[in-house]
Amino acid sequence: MDLHNVLDFPILSLSIFLPSLGALFIWLFVRGDDAVRWSALAVSVATFLVTLPLALQFDTTTAHMQFEEFHRWIPAFNINYQLGVDGISMPFILLTSLLTVICIISAWECIRTRVKEYMLAFLVLETTLIGVFSALDAVLFYFFWEAMLIPMYLIIGVWGGKNRVYATIKFFLYTLAGSVLMLVALLAMYFKAGHTFSMLDFMDYPFDFTWQFWIWIAFFIAFAVKVPMWPVHTWLPDAHTEAPTAGSVILAGILLKMGAYGFLRFSLPMLPDASQYFVPFVVALSLIAIIYISLVAMMQQDMKRLIAYSSIAHMGFVTLGTFMFTQPAVEGAIIGMISHGFVAAALFLCVGVMYDRLHTREIADYGGVVNVMPVFAAVMMVFCMANVALPGASAFIGEIMVLIGTFDASSVAQAQLGMVSSKWIAIGAATSVVLSACYTLWMYKRVIMGDLTKDTVKGMPDMNMREFGYFVPLIMLVVWLGLYPLPVLDVMHESVAHLIAQATTSKLDAAAALAQHMPVQQLAVH
């Protein structure tokens, strides 16, 4: 097997297992809350540094998988420990390792009980998340995808708010029930594609339409729950509201992206014909997410709930862009995800900063915060503007690219949409610009602006250096990505072009040819 790895070093494995090994070390040898905090921070920073070469050494001229690793894991079922990243997955790995550092810093003071378990849960979570984005074997992918549930269940359940038990069990069961369908689909694909679980083989194998149809549905349920798409989004507001701040950050920043990443990695390249067939369905759900969920967001009294609904609306943009099969739309969707990773994370951190002082998330309990926390008000302003997708912020790039790509949708997508021109869809999606401004700025006005009328708010001290410290990199990234997104676009360009080629090339002819020439053993379904 020819492995494409410029470093000749298992850097992906190191990125995956360094957090867990660090967690093991902390669990066994580190005593005392402060020592635990510092060592967890050291481990997460080290992991971030380890992931940096992925970006620095990345070859932007190819869509081939890079930094590949291959070891036989369970030969009986041809399951392999196969890793590799391309321009689509690599940015998410960096996003994960960066946000984990920020999560650990943000928990410094607000997590006072069971600090050690908290840090361990986050480090283990990081392992599973990086694993999801670097796995090239479907079972390995599923392995990390499901293992993620364990630390997340504990994070929400142990350190969450009042209603945490309900929220975390709902989160766990929703996600689990969604992903079991994916497992069935993977097992069926294993036999159909000739005893392989390699995701690259699945992309090459010509599944006929019936197969694509059912497998697509199974995948869709798994990914749609994770994204989440309307109408299976109801776990998210609960989970977000009850999760501790850092839990919300990782949930909005990374976990939601796993679903959209699934569409990009599984549905589109493996099942192109079914993906095209379902374009109207996905577009309809995305528009509902964009418009209806934005309206729902406007009515929220709880800041975290509001941002949670805003996340669903933004993810609607991502799914819309993904299923337009054009270069700008798909790249816009990915940029949108990365940007949302920064912006939503930062907004949750902002709420966290206020929550640490007043222990309430109700919008009505605040007002006039700018008078006592001017620096904080300015920081939050930046991220609110970014959430509105103001030009100059990263979200703008994502949204405008999705809109352009949708306006000028590919012929395959337009063919499926029939009489409805994709231009109308773009116009519908563009209402989000207005709606997101409404709910974000209205919240900002009610919380930050106005006169100081409440005594409790009067006593709020401004941010300390630690808090300010974790906003700085986020502000820099949001603005950098908003002004000069080219380096990131360069990274994904070849991979996205390759993906679009896969997604717009029908597998049906090859499937028919295969069925004619090679009537291989068929999997009888009773």
Added chain:
Amino acid sequence: MANVTFPFPFPEHLIALLPEMVVAVMAMFLLLFDLFIPKERKVLTAWLATATAIVAGVASLQVMGAGTMVAFYGMFVLDPFAVFSKVLICAGTALGIILSIDYMKDEANVGEYYVLMLFAMLGMMLMVSANNFITMYLGLELMALSVYVLVGYQRDTLRSSEAALKYFILGSLSSGMLLYGVTFLYGVSGSFDFKLIGDALADGGGSARAATLLGLVFVVAGLAFKVSMAPFHMWTPDAYEGAPTPITAFMSVAPKVAGFVIFIRILVDALPAVQQEAEMILIWMAVLTMAIGNLAAIAQRNIKRMLAYSTIGHVGFVMLGLIAGTSEGYAGILVYLSIYLFMTMGAFAIIILMRREGIQGELLDDFAGLSRARPGYALAMGLLLFSLAGIPFLGGFWAKYAVFIAAVQAGHVYLVLYALLFSAVGAFYYIRVVKYIYFDEARVAFNFNDSAVMQATVVVMTLVIVMLGLYPDPLMGLCASAVAGLI
């Protein structure tokens, strides 16, 4: 033939039976030996019994040596399949005895208790080597009678006696049904030997097809009782709840191994002619078993009862391997049962520890706040529960994987879908226990005194589950080679 040499003339047939003979002799020896041991040193009996179980397991491996042995004119067979199951049964019994040491410390006549466990083990070892309905019944009854007594061992408590009585009555009924089915098969084929029955019925029973099918139905029903498949599961929750906790652990593992192994043998050797009918019966029973096990477990407040229903649920998943009817399916069953053994024994070890001053420690509430008081046990129990729920990086995921992939290969995609949905339902009651352990505050103090043996058991079981979760390949290879010669 085996490469075992003896300094004196030794009947060849007996070599195959050597492990069983060791157990039988040791069990009878211990029965006498125990009389001379003072009450405060009964632990010696327990350790001797453990040693016997371990020796029997090792001996099974050794005796087989190079190849398969058939002894007593086909009554008894020692093939890799039997040896693998014997090792599992011996491991289950040894762990059951180890878990009993602390739990049974204050009981009277504890020596016989360990001897009965050895006899139950002997019965199961005979059962998995049976190649003939007579041998099978012999082993089955030896096991069942010993376990009836063990369930009712705390005869001063009402619920233990009640459990034993229920189990005995229903168990006897099921044995009767099994024998009734065997008589049909004997009548049709003129033999008790699995292979000869299979040959005689090669044409599907011919003119006696109705009798063959009746035989199938009754044999399946009788065996279904023993492994608690629905609708023959009714005895399980009561017996599990009433039995001493180590016996509950023992019962939920070892007899299940023996039951499934003999099930496979009968289906493969004796009844291949009516495979389609058997498959149909098993599919509907599996559908029912998974639903009842996983749904009823949600309603339980007592963890022993909950795990009883959870066992029923797991039996439903294991049945997918039987339904697949391929060597992959049977290998999957062995993978499942091996992993299940470690998960269950670990979980029950912690449940046994929960019995502390004045409380039984069996209610879910009793687990509240464990993570604060004893973070190590909390972590172990959490991992074991997630493993039982089938979440990866833990062994339980591969257990499910192994049977599910076999069922998909055999074309039962819908059944696997159904099973996976119920495994998601099942996850609910496992993670609810995690909720008590991690999210709730303690209501009762955790002042239990745990011995080093229990600690070691918990640690080893948890480590095994994590290791199997990360690298299941060796176990899968072993299971695949164990079923290699079966079909």
